Amino acid sequence: MITERIRRNVPLKEYTTFKIGGLAKYFLEAKNKEELMAGIQWAKQQGLPFFILGGGSNLLISDEGFDGLVLRISSDGFQFDGERLKVEAGANLSLVVNECLKKRLSGLEWASGIPKITVGGAVYGNAGAFGVTCADMIESVELLDTDTMTIKTISFEECQFDYKESIFKKNKNLIILSVVFRLEAKAAEEIEKEIKRALFYRREHHSSEPSAGSVFKNPFQIPAGELIENCGLKGKRIGNAQISLKHANFIVNLGEAKAQDVKNLIDLAKKEVQNKFNILLEEEVQYLGF
Numbered sequence: 001m002i003t004e005r006i007r008r009n010v011p012l013k014e015y016t017t018f019k020i021g022g023l024a025k026y027f028l029e030a031k032n033k034e035e036l037m038a039g040i041q042w043a044k045q046q047g048l049p050f051f052i053l054g055g056g057s058n059l060l061i062s063d064e065g066f067d068g069l070v071l072r073i074s075s076d077g078f079q080f081d082g083e084r085l086k087v088e089a090g091a092n093l094s095l096v097v098n099e100c101l102k103k104r105l106s107g108l109e110w111a112s113g114i115p116k117i118t119v120g121g122a123v124y125g126n127a128g129a130f131g132v133t134c135a136d137m138i139e140s141v142e143l144l145d146t147d148t149m150t151i152k153t154i155s156f157e158e159c160q161f162d163y164k165e166s167i168f169k170k171n172k173n174l175i176i177l178s179v180v181f182r183l184e185a186k187a188a189e190e191i192e193k194e195i196k197r198a199l200f201y202r203r204e205h206h207s208s209e210p211s212a213g214s215v216f217k218n219p220f221q222i223p224a225g226e227l228i229e230n231c232g233l234k235g236k237r238i239g240n241a242q243i244s245l246k247h248a249n250f251i252v253n254l255g256e257a258k259a260q261d262v263k264n265l266i267d268l269a270k271k272e273v274q275n276k277f278n279i280l281l282e283e284e285v286q287y288l289g290f
């Protein structure tokens, strides 16, 4: 019975890299697609909204939490077939890179060192770094359409990838179940070099305090961090949330920060950048419960 696995009043801050967020009224850790579908059916029967959670590394969850069912996808199986890798949505992409290294397969090294990033979350927002995006390696995606409760596989073209965009972001009824990546055979030394480069870059440039990575998309490829810094906002603090001193497109939690403090900093950065540069920043971070 799926109802026995559904927990009540679960603190969501434990499930986000920001370490911020109120309670989920209901919470289910879905270990496979059967559990995921059963959870969604249950939420529909109860007339409750539901939300899909990956690693929580790009999420700002409100202090009030979520008055519905949060489904955390934790299915993380993977299978290599030549240069193809089929991997389930809940797999940690940063760890998948190590499995690829063992097989001498290249393409996902950019994800090394990103905490908690799951395959599902990465595909949803077409994550990437160093000029490479998730979309570059994707052959197909298996999805669940929650409107019809049917499972199907769509091609790379049908995913409608763009900068930080995909069909999944535009259609919340489509849930990523698994992905087929097409990788490239390379020497282990070359792959290791790319992994080290990604890890070194993140150590040097990213904040060590809890965050959700980049808050804003880069408009017209001008780094949002540069715009925010030029408004004099680096280090700006509201409550215990701060625009990172290391990277102005990161907001960090200095300890028990409120979601509202982060939201106020986001609104402030948008307003100042709009006033000074006439550019409207758009959030990369996703909201829940606002």
Ligand SMILES: Cc1cc2nc3c(=O)[nH]c(=O)nc-3n(C[C@H](O)[C@H](O)[C@H](O)COP(=O)(O)OP(=O)(O)OC[C@H]3O[C@@H](n4cnc5c(N)ncnc54)[C@H](O)[C@@H]3O)c2cc1C
Binding pocket: 017, 051, 052, 053, 054, 055, 056, 057, 058, 059, 073, 089, 114, 115, 116, 117, 118, 119, 120, 121, 122, 123, 124, 125, 126, 127, 128, 129, 168, 174, 175, 176, 177, 206, 211, 212, 213, 214, 286
């Ligand atoms: C220190 C740090 C560094 C980062 N560096 C980078 C970087 O270099 N490049 C980059 O692109 N990002 C970066 N990020 C941001 C983040 O890791 C990515 O956006 C990541 O893809 C989010 O994945 P997630 O599993 O954590 O998704 P979550 O944060 O859990 O969810 C994000 C969105 O995806 C949706 N979602 C999750 N899984 C599914 C699914 N299976 N089906 C449908 N929708 C789903 C959720 O509903 C939500 O709307 C960084 C974050 C941190 C904390």
